[in-house]
Amino acid sequence: MSAPVKMHPVEQILRQIRFDKSAQKMSQCPPDEGFEIAFAGRSNAGKSSAINRLCGQKSLARTSKTPGRTQLLNFFAVDEQRRIVDLPGYGYAKVDRSTRDAWQQEIDGYLSGRQCLKGLILLMDVRHPLKDFDQMIVQWAAQANMPLHILLTKADKLKYGAAKTTLLNTLKELAGHPAPLSVQLFSSTAGTGSDEAWDKIGEWLDLPVAAAEQAPPTEQ
Numbered sequence: 001m002s003a004p005v006k007m008h009p010v011e012q013i014l015r016q017i018r019f020d021k022s023a024q025k026m027s028q029c030p031p032d033e034g035f036e037i038a039f040a041g042r043s044n045a046g047k048s049s050a051i052n053r054l055c056g057q058k059s060l061a062r063t064s065k066t067p068g069r070t071q072l073l074n075f076f077a078v079d080e081q082r083r084i085v086d087l088p089g090y091g092y093a094k095v096d097r098s099t100r101d102a103w104q105q106e107i108d109g110y111l112s113g114r115q116c117l118k119g120l121i122l123l124m125d126v127r128h129p130l131k132d133f134d135q136m137i138v139q140w141a142a143q144a145n146m147p148l149h150i151l152l153t154k155a156d157k158l159k160y161g162a163a164k165t166t167l168l169n170t171l172k173e174l175a176g177h178p179a180p181l182s183v184q185l186f187s188s189t190a191g192t193g194s195d196e197a198w199d200k201i202g203e204w205l206d207l208p209v210a211a212a213e214q215a216p217p218t219e220q
Helices: 009-014 047-054 097-113 132-144 160-173 194-204 209-214
Strands: 018-023 035-041 073-079 082-086 117-125 148-153 181-185
Touching (some): 009 209, 035 194, 047 194, 073 097, 097 117, 117 194, 132 148, 148 194, 160 181
Parallel strands (some): 035 082, 148 181
Antiparallel strands (some): 073 082
């Protein structure tokens, strides 16, 4: 038998996560209470894959070879008071203009009016960071003084030196951002940056990591 694998305490908690509900309108969202963090990103940024990786589940968030399939606000419950939200992706969704505008209105309403939202995780392809949609989210976070954590995804697609350069350039471009902001490299495929992301999720969701650390390790 192989040696027990020590799991990050936040990962251990997130493995309990389950799908709660989908909402097309703000009125359909769960009660505005507890702790909530949202994942946002362009449709090709690897958002669903990142959620699945961080929650230790292969098909929690829907992934597709056709970008833009997430068209609702999807809520996943960690427990009765803690949730992760998968926001609709933008950039490649093949929908009519009126539908796209309706999505935008609901997302704007969610981001500006959701009192239990503790932080926003913005995913950007490390090869194409800070596109128009990304800039819009960054600006909104600044105006709302919302903590923002950026995952530069698909870091395995670049050599380490090139990925590190993109990270430093992104930090430089966002210098002076008035709200709490952090940036990291991440790869759903290789697992790069998972520990750093789990640390941030645990902080924002106020997860009881001490209890998880006392639990027995997972065996393989």
